[in-house]
Amino acid sequence: MFFTLLKIELFKISKRPRTYIAFGALAVLIFLIQLALKANGDEFVGLLLSAQEDTFEIPRKEMLNGYFVCFFVLNMLLIHIPLLVALIAGDQISGEAGMGTLRFMIGKPISRTQIILAKYCASVIYIVLMLFWMAILGLFLSNILFGTSDLFIGRQFDVIVLEASDIMWRYLLAFLFATLGLSVIAALAIMFSVFSDNSIGPIVTATTVVIVCTIIQQLTVPLFENTITPWLFTTHMLGWKGFFYPETYQMVGENSGAVIKGSIENISAIYKSSAILFGYILLFLGIAIWQFRKKDILT
Amino acid sequence: MKILVVAILLLNLNLVNAQTDVEELVKKVKAKYEKVIDYEASGKMKTNVLFIKVPIANVKIYYKKPNKLKIKNENGVSFIPKGTINVNMNNVLSMKNYQVIEAGSEVIDGTPVTIVKILPEEDTEDVVLSKLYIDTKNLLVLKSITTTKENGTYEISMQYGEHSDYGLPKKVKFSFNAKGYKLPKGITFDYDNGAAKSDFDKAENKKGKVEITYSAYSINKGVKDEVFK
Numbered sequence: 001m002f003f004t005l006l007k008i009e010l011f012k013i014s015k016r017p018r019t020y021i022a023f024g025a026l027a028v029l030i031f032l033i034q035l036a037l038k039a040n041g042d043e044f045v046g047l048l049l050s051a052q053e054d055t056f057e058i059p060r061k062e063m064l065n066g067y068f069v070c071f072f073v074l075n076m077l078l079i080h081i082p083l084l085v086a087l088i089a090g091d092q093i094s095g096e097a098g099m100g101t102l103r104f105m106i107g108k109p110i111s112r113t114q115i116i117l118a119k120y121c122a123s124v125i126y127i128v129l130m131l132f133w134m135a136i137l138g139l140f141l142s143n144i145l146f147g148t149s150d151l152f153i154g155r156q157f158d159v160i161v162l163e164a165s166d167i168m169w170r171y172l173l174a175f176l177f178a179t180l181g182l183s184v185i186a187a188l189a190i191m192f193s194v195f196s197d198n199s200i201g202p203i204v205t206a207t208t209v210v211i212v213c214t215i216i217q218q219l220t221v222p223l224f225e226n227t228i229t230p231w232l233f234t235t236h237m238l239g240w241k242g243f244f245y246p247e248t249y250q251m252v253g254e255n256s257g258a259v260i261k262g263s264i265e266n267i268s269a270i271y272k273s274s275a276i277l278f279g280y281i282l283l284f285l286g287i288a289i290w291q292f293r294k295k296d297i298l299t
Numbered sequence: 300m301k302i303l304v305v306a307i308l309l310l311n312l313n314l315v316n317a318q319t320d321v322e323e324l325v326k327k328v329k330a331k332y333e334k335v336i337d338y339e340a341s342g343k344m345k346t347n348v349l350f351i352k353v354p355i356a357n358v359k360i361y362y363k364k365p366n367k368l369k370i371k372n373e374n375g376v377s378f379i380p381k382g383t384i385n386v387n388m389n390n391v392l393s394m395k396n397y398q399v400i401e402a403g404s405e406v407i408d409g410t411p412v413t414i415v416k417i418l419p420e421e422d423t424e425d426v427v428l429s430k431l432y433i434d435t436k437n438l439l440v441l442k443s444i445t446t447t448k449e450n451g452t453y454e455i456s457m458q459y460g461e462h463s464d465y466g467l468p469k470k471v472k473f474s475f476n477a478k479g480y481k482l483p484k485g486i487t488f489d490y491d492n493g494a495a496k497s498d499f500d501k502a503e504n505k506k507g508k509v510e511i512t513y514s515a516y517s518i519n520k521g522v523k524d525e526v527f528k
Binding site: 048049051052054055056057058059062063075079149150151152154155156157158159160161162163164166218220230235238239240241242245246248256257258259261265266268269270273 | 345346347348349350351352353354355372374375376377378379380381450475476477478479480481482483484485487488489490491492493494496507508
């Protein structure tokens with residue numbers, strides 16, 4: 001029964017025009033980023049290492065490759081994609097309540113919990129498809145347009161270079177982690193959706209929560225850094241990057257300072273982030289189910 | 300009074316002899332290094348800079364007289380310190396007009412070395428001062444400290460193997476002054492994975508090190524000018 005319900009939910013999502021807005025928006029954004037980097041990528045890469053140009057020869061051409069472009073795309077878009085997820089998930093219950101189809105649905109011999117879970121699973125499948133689309137355009141198309149080489153990553157205090165043969169598995173895990181991160185947004189939007197009878201409210205509320213959390217996270221104020229920031233879901237949604245932070249040999253020794261191929265600097269931090277994100281999903285879905293089970297559908 | 304004059308004259312004579320000795324030594328070393336017209340070599344490059352995390356890279360090293368040197372990572376991304384041109388002693392020894400000053404002796408890894416300072420006489424040279432630690436027996440430079448106008452001071456240690464007849468090392472350790480690196484948090488959106496941050500400003504050792512282990516030298520077989528572009 002659950003799978004039938006899930007199929008129906010997927011069918012409904014596929015019939016909504018707004019579903020394709022996200023795919024279209026992603027295609028346009030990724031194309032614009034690729035175009036910009038193709039035209040002025042040299043300057044951009046140089047900007048990241050401008051302070052080092054006196055000391056090192058900066059291999060701009062090699063640095064600007066498909067893997068770098070994809071990392072740049074993910075870095076930019078995974079902050080904004082929650083808005084696209086909220087657009088679909090925020091409409092799941094409230095949209096049907098607004099149209100009056102919710103009461104027909106609940107009239108069927110299926111539990112309200114199953115309805116929420118089916119809608120959530122449909123949203124997660126939508127996220128998977130969206131990220132797959134991103135991977136095709138951001139990774140594979142970028143690799144064709146820019147070629148492949150080692151991946152350069154600029155962090156606040158250091159730079160990382162990963163060998164070309166040490167990258168694809170990291171992207172695979174990063175996309176899987178991004179799915180988990182965006183699934184939190186889907187759960188959040190569905191939770192707000194249960195409390196509303198129109199689509200706009202939950203979409204805007206979920207989006208606002210994401211924006212506020214992201215701003216708090218970016219504020220380097222000890223008041224937030226030591227209290228709220230470590231527990232924000234937006235903080236842990238960046239966990240996908242953890243797969244690109246490799247371990248290095250100790251600064252003293254034979255291979256001192258060199259990146260260890262196939263390693264992750266701190267895998268336990270990624271486990272912790274995953275656990276926190278799962279916790280948020282359970283919390284948001286729990287609230288959504290609790291509220292939906294006592295929701296009055298007759299008025 | 301006579302004794303004092305004689306003593307001063309003898310001392311001067313000794314100094315002149317010592318000066319002639321080091322000039323001769325540098326000439327002999329130079330003659331050895333000048334046997335190399337060009338070379339191409341493969342190598343493994345290890346970079347040890349606090350804020351740079353890179354894998355050990357396979358590089359190609361190209362040299363052509365008088366002072367062209369290029370280190371290339373042909374399959375990936377490597378940050379080559381700009382002063383690596385000085386890893387080749389020919390670049391120091393190829394200066395036309397310079398003064399040689401004896402600066403004592405030392406023992407490096409069990410090998411006695413004579414220390415000489417090389418001061419270019421022309422203002423156009425990028426090298427301001429170079430201190431060479433020369434193995435007088437084998438006529439090889441084991442260590443050099445070179446101060447340049449453009450790229451600061453570099454310390455280079457060399458180990459020699461089968462190509463020591465040409466003065467070409469099997470291993471070069473290159474030490475240089477590194478600058479700090481920092482990007483705004485708002486641009487990087489870093490993930491805090493709990494690992495210690497390598498804040499350069501707070502680091503005690505700010506020296507960068509690069510080590511190149513050479514293999515497969517191809518000497519005096521011709522190197523095209525295009526590789527240096």
